[in-house]
Amino acid sequence: MASPILAITGASGSLYGIRLLQCLIEQGTEPVVLxxxxxxxxxxxxxxxxxxxxxxxxxxxxxxxxxxxxxxIASGSAPTAGMVIAPCSVGTAAAIAHGISANLIHRAADVTLKERRRLIVVPRETPLHAGHLQNLLTLANLGATILPAMPAFYHKPATIEDLVDTVVARILDHLGIEHPMIRRWGQLHEMPLDDRL
Ligand SMILES: Cc1cc2nc3c(=O)[nH]c(=O)nc-3n(C[C@H](O)[C@H](O)[C@H](O)COP(=O)(O)O)c2cc1C
Structure with missing residues (x-):
């Protein structure tokens, strides 16, 4: 079975990458980590x-x-099961958007795009200037999924790990990897509607 690639860059939120790595291993994949x-x-x-x-x-x-x-993974001839960059710095996003292969993360992402495989970019920066937004748009136009590190709160997360897992679960969804991590909207409704509002 081809392995997914996981890149962890210098944006804040390294826990996103670590939790994702733990989940990928738990789900039986053998990720290549950069x-x-x-x-x-x-x-x-x-x-x-x-x-x-x-x-x-x-x-x-x-x-x-x-x-x-x-x-x-620097060559398209090696099969992979897609690539996730989590967290992704705006610097790495810029390099990939402009086809600059200064390190193996950039190169593997470029290969992932040219081979039409799944590239999931999890940017973390705030605020974003127009150049950051342009780079993310370029990546989306090239076929990448932009999945910002924006946790959801409707699961009522009690810990930082719970909060991080709301993002990690969505990454796994987009990688096509089944997981038991969160109850989905529609499975949350044991409560009467009035209590929820
Ligand atoms: C503690 C710390 C937090 C940082 N947080 C961010 C961040 O949230 N987003 C970002 O784009 N860069 C952030 N940076 C800056 C990047 O690490 C820096 O731009 C670096 O060149 C990125 O390189 P890389 O993309 O090769 O990892 C942070 C740096 C440090 C030391």
Whole structure:
């Protein structure tokens, strides 16, 4: 079975990437993981670990160095099950929108687009200027799914992980991976309508 690619870049919200990685492993995929240099820094600032294996465990995924342009995923001839960039910095979004392959994350995303595979971009920045918005529009026009790190609150999340999982569940939906993570709208309605309003 082809593996999905997960890239974690230097935007805030590294927990999105870590939770997604845990879920992908739980669902039986063996993701190829790429972490940018800034992604590593933000992981350390936000989650207090500079090694992915300290957060996730050593098994169930394969990490590739972002300078390794000889990696299989740098070529369209290697099959993959799509790619997610979560969180995605506006810098990485700009590079991909303009076809700049300065590291393996950019290159793998470019390959994903040219091979017409699923590319899911999870941007995190606020506010956004017109250049950021233009780059995201360019990516959408190239076939990427723009899935902003905008958690939902109607599940009444009690923890940060609950909140993060509202985004992670939508990413898994768009990757076509089944998961038991959240109850969906329509399954939330045990309560009488009057109590909900
Ligand atoms: C703690 C921290 C938080 C950051 N948060 C964001 C962010 O939310 N969005 C963003 O686009 N860049 C953010 N940055 C800046 C990026 O890390 C920086 O632009 C970097 O060059 C991105 O490189 P990359 O796309 O290769 O990971 C943050 C940096 C630090 C140190």
């Amino acid at each position: 972490v940018s240099d800034a992604g590593r820094l933000v992981l350390k600032v936000e989650l207090g670990a500079d090694r992915l294996s300290d957060l996730v465990g050593a098994r169930g995924y394969h990490q590739e160095a972002i300078a390794n342009f000889a990696a299989p």
